[in-house]
Every structure is written in C-alpha cells, then in structure tokens.
Amino acid sequence: MSLNLKTDKAFVDGKWISASSGKTYEVLNPATGQVLGSVPDMDQDDVRDAIKAAHTAFKSWKNTLPKERSVIMKKWYDLSLNYKKELATLLTEENGKPLAEAEGEILYGSGFLEWFGEECRRTYGDVVPSPVQSKRTLVIKQPIGVAGMITPWNFPNAMVTRKAGAAIAAGCTVVLRPAEDTPFSALALCKLAEEAGLPPGVLNVVTSDRGNAGPIGKELCENPLVSKISFTGSTAVGKLLLSQSADTVKKVSLELGGNAPFIVFDSADLQKAVNGLLACKFRNAGQTCVCANRVLVQEGIYAKFVHALALAIENTLKTGNGLEPGVNQGPLINSRAVEKVDGLVKDAVACGAKVIVGGKNAAIGGNFYEPTLLSDVTVDMRVVQEEIFGPVAAIVKFKTEAEAIEIANNTTAGLASYFFTTDIAQAWRVSEKLQYGLVGVNEGIVSAVESTFGGWKESGLGSEGGKYGLDEYLVRKNICYGGI
Ligand code: ADP
Numbered sequence: 063m064s065l066n067l068k069t070d071k072a073f074v075d076g077k078w079i080s081a082s083s084g085k086t087y088e089v090l091n092p093a094t095g096q097v098l099g100s101v102p103d104m105d106q107d108d109v110r111d112a113i114k115a116a117h118t119a120f121k122s123w124k125n126t127l128p129k130e131r132s133v134i135m136k137k138w139y140d141l142s143l144n145y146k147k148e149l150a151t152l153l154t155e156e157n158g159k160p161l162a163e164a165e166g167e168i169l170y171g172s173g174f175l176e177w178f179g180e181e182c183r184r185t186y187g188d189v190v191p192s193p194v195q196s197k198r199t200l201v202i203k204q205p206i207g208v209a210g211m212i213t214p215w216n217f218p219n220a221m222v223t224r225k226a227g228a229a230i231a232a233g234c235t236v237v238l239r240p241a242e243d244t245p246f247s248a249l250a251l252c253k254l255a256e257e258a259g260l261p262p263g264v265l266n267v268v269t270s271d272r273g274n275a276g277p278i279g280k281e282l283c284e285n286p287l288v289s290k291i292s293f294t295g296s297t298a299v300g301k302l303l304l305s306q307s308a309d310t311v312k313k314v315s316l317e318l319g320g321n322a323p324f325i326v327f328d329s330a331d332l333q334k335a336v337n338g339l340l341a342c343k344f345r346n347a348g349q350t351c352v353c354a355n356r357v358l359v360q361e362g363i364y365a366k367f368v369h370a371l372a373l374a375i376e377n378t379l380k381t382g383n384g385l386e387p388g389v390n391q392g393p394l395i396n397s398r399a400v401e402k403v404d405g406l407v408k409d410a411v412a413c414g415a416k417v418i419v420g421g422k423n424a425a426i427g428g429n430f431y432e433p434t435l436l437s438d439v440t441v442d443m444r445v446v447q448e449e450i451f452g453p454v455a456a457i458v459k460f461k462t463e464a465e466a467i468e469i470a471n472n473t474t475a476g477l478a479s480y481f482f483t484t485d486i487a488q489a490w491r492v493s494e495k496l497q498y499g500l501v502g503v504n505e506g507i508v509s510a511v512e513s514t515f516g517g518w519k520e521s522g523l524g525s526e527g528g529k530y531g532l533d534e535y536l537v538r539k540n541i542c543y544g545g546i
Contacts, residue, residue: 076262119263135179207289210282320477403452476518
C-alpha cells in the first residue's frame with residue numbers, strides 16, 4: 063500500500079481536521095518562492111481541544127506496557143524508512159536543504175523512533191536499602207502527562223521525532239506545533255504514526271501561521287492539563303515560554319541558540335580542520351544551532367587555513383535548488399533570514415573584516431546567499447557575538463590556548479564547540495575547559511541518537527537523546543512500604 067504523506071489538514075484526536083475558524087495559510091518553497099500548499103491556521107481554541115484530546119488519551123496510553131509501545135514505535139520506525147524518499151523530498155521542498163542532507167535527517171530522525179522504542183523497556187527504578195527495620199522503599203518512574211511541544215523549521219523531521227518519540231515511548235501524550243514554515247514533515251510523521259497503530263489522541267499536531275504562534279504557545283504553557291513543555295528555537299522565545307510556564311510549575315526542556323566556537327590550533331591537521339569546518343559550518347546552509355559561529359585560528363596556521371578554506375569553499379560548495387543533483391547549498395529559509403545574514407556581513411566589513419569569498423546575495427537570486435569567508439574578524443564584531451544562522455565563516459586570529467579558551471567561553475551560550483589539534487594533552491585540557499554541552503574534538507558533526515544533546519548556560523535546559531532522553535518525560539516516585 064502506498065500512503066500520500068502530504069496533507070492539508072492538521073491531526074487531532076486521530077482525525078484529520080481544519081481550523082475551527084476555517085482559516086488556512088500558505089507554505090512556500092524557499093528555493094522557488096512558489097506555494098507548496100496550505101495548512102490550517104489554528105488558534106488557541108483549537109489547541110485547547112487538542113490538549114483535551116491528549117489528556118483523555120493519556121489515561122489509557124500511560125497504562126500500556128512498554129513492550130506494547132515499543133512494538134508501535136518499531137512499526138513507526140520501519141514505515142519512516144520505507145518512506146524515506148517521500149519524507150526527504152517533502153523536507154527539501156519546505157525547508158530547502160539539499161536532498162542528500164534531507165535523507166540524512168530522515169535517517170537520523172527515524173533513529174529516535176527506534177531508539178526510544180527500545181529504551182522505554184529499560185526505564186528501571188531502584189530498590190533503596192532501608193534505614194529502618196519496619197520499612198521498605200523503592201523508586202519507580204512514571205510518564206509525566208501531556209507534553210506540549212514547539213519545534214523549529216531547521217530540522218522539520220528530527221526535532222519532532224527527538225521530542226515526540228521520547229514522550230510517546232515514555233507513555234506521555236503530545237500536542238505539537240511545528241514551525242509555520244515547515245508543517246508538512248510533522249504531518250507526514252502523523253500519517254505514518256496512524257498507520258503504525260498509534261491510538262487517537264496520543265500524537266496531536268496543531269498547525270498555525272506565525273500570528274497564532276504566541277497564543278498557541280501561551281496556551282500550551284499555561285493550560286493546567288499540560289505537564290511538560292519542550293521547545294527548540296531561539297533563546298528569546300525559550301525565555302518567554304519558561305516564564306509563561308512558571309505559574310503552573312511545568313517541567314521545561316529547552317534547546318536554544320548557540321554561538322559555537324570552532325578552534326584550530328597550530329598543531330591541527332589542516333585538511334581535517336578544513337573538512338570539519340565545511341561539514342559543521344555549511345550544513346543546512348549554516349542554519350543549525352550547532353553550526354560553527356566563530357572560527358578561532360591560531361596565528362601559526364592562520365594564513366594556511368584561510369587559504370585552504372577559501373579553495374575548499376570555491377571547489378566544493380554548489381548553491382541551488384536542493385532537489386537538483388550536485389547541489390549542497392540550499393536557500394535560506396526566507397527573505398528575513400537573508401536580510402539578517404547580509405546585515406551581519408556588511409557590519410563586519412564596515413568594522414574591518416575582509417571578504418575572501420562570497421559576501422553577498424547569490425546571483426541566482428531569491429533566498430540564496432553566497433557561501434562566505436570573512437578574515438580579519440575581531441571578537442567585538444556582531445558577526446561573532448550574534449548567531450549568524452547562514453553560510454558565513456568568520457575567522458578570528460588568536461595567539462595562545464588560554465586566549466582561545468577565554469574567547470570561546472566568553473558568551474552566554476553553551477551548546478556546541480569544536481577544536482582541532484594533534485596534541486593529545488591539549489585535547490584533554492581543552493575538552494575539559496570548554497563550557498559547552500557538546501564538544502567535537504577533530505570532528506565537525508557530533509550529535510547521535512545514542513548520545514545526549516543539550517546546551518549549558520542560556521543555550522537550554524535538560525537534554526535530548528541517549529539513555530537520558532526519556533527522563534525528560536518521566537517523573538520519579540518514592541514508594542515506602544511500612545509496618546513490615
Ligand atoms: P526562528 O527565529 O528560528 O524562527 P523562533 O524561536 O522564533 O526561531 O521559532 C521557533 C519556533 O517557535 C517556531 O515554531 C515559531 O513559530 C515558534 N514561536 C515563535 N514565537 C513564539 C511565541 N511567542 N510563542 C510560542 N512559539 C513561538
């Protein structure tokens with residue numbers, strides 16, 4: 063049987079529905095500017111209905127055996143792999159990332175369904191040695207309840223599975239609002255979940271345009287039937303959601319903005335460092351929260367590194383529609399993003415940075431920006447202090463290891479960091495000193511389903527993935543038996 067994964071309806075309580083107002087909004091393909099389709103523009107009333115459905119579904123879903131949930135998760139995973147091509151094409155059409163990258167995201171994203179489906183059978187508790195003869199104590203873990211989720215456009219598939227996969231496997235039910243730019247990937251996952259046998263109300267996806275994002279987010283945070291909030295997106299919105307969740311004391315997970323340092327020490331293997339930067343900086347056209355944002359290069363290798371990177375950018379990066387073969391640089395998500403990136407480049411140049419490659423809107427027009435290399439960047443420039451979220455490598459020169467660590471840690475962000483060295487002692491020292499939740503040592507791609515992902519400082523709260531990921535959706539209970 064073949065499913066049509068693209069739908070123009072939202073998914074609530076096992077039904078494919080329109081907004082109660084009847085309103086819809088158009089989703090654009092960022093590569094062509096053409097309308098890809100329309101989805102419901104839902105509001106606060108619609109999300110309230112979805113929360114009620116999720117709350118009702120939780121009453122029975124929480125009592126299912128981990129093994130039963132595991133079987134459904136495995137079917138969901140298998141279906142995701144079977145529909146890899148369709149899911150990847152939809153993803154490229156709505157997000158713009160090149161097809162090969164989109165397929166990579168589908169594999170990564172599907173992996174969370176498999177992983178959490180397996181892990182939920184191992185949510186062990188503890189038997190605690192009693193301090194009193196007459197008592198026995200044990201600790202069990204139980205699902206927390208309805209989880210409200212808000213996901214971003216830069217990983218339209220994997221951010222849904224990393225959150226909803228964990229919650230559903232843990233025995234929670236979900237109300238999720240995908241980013242307005244990329245609702246189709248989330249809805250396609252609902253089609254597959256339905257086919258896998260997930261009961262009605264366990265996964266609900268509510269779509270809306272940007273205008274209703276605030277009211278929907280507020281409802282998720284303030285509604286007493288919701289027990290948990292999980293958000294990936296900007297630091298500003300994360301802080302707002304955290305404060306909105308205070309009144310009902312919700313458990314909150316946040317994956318927020320980064321300002322990743324990428325440090326190249328004199329002893330680094332030059333080619334490995336260049337390849338690492340290409341992978342980590344130009345993936346998704348620089349639009350990930352773990353992309354290198356500040357490239358710090360030691361003075362002894364600086365000139366060689368800038369030269370080799372310029373050649374690599376010119377020879378290996380090809381900008382265009384992500385559906386075309388050979389393209390590895392797609393468009394930015396929308397025109398606002400292009401203006402922001404161009405503004406940062408112009409500001410850096412005005413402050414003394416040199417454009418070595420790129421530095422302007424791509425000749426093909428639209429939302430495309432040239433892969434850019436800026437040298438002679440200094441730490442006071444906006445391009446270093448703000449999250450670029452675009453294909454711009456800004457290179458800063460440093461002298462000593464201590465100076466590099468000082469610059470790297472001198473930020474309120476603490477998500478990803480990277481460094482390249484062939485000195486083993488330096489590798490240990492620097493990994494321990496970096497104040498980041500993720501550290502890549504001679505490696506530009508660090509996340510894996512099996513490991514943990516989360517930021518320090520203002521980059522977030524909690525962590526996703528790995529053996530710790532289910533805990534975000536579980537609460538511990540101390541059970542004490544007396545009179546023994
Ligand atoms: P970006 O700048 O990458 O779009 P945002 O934090 O603005 O980052 O967006 C991440 C997600 O949060 C998107 O789904 C967006 O629609 C949503 N969002 C934006 N503003 C709010 C808000 N006030 N409340 C809840 N969600 C919001």
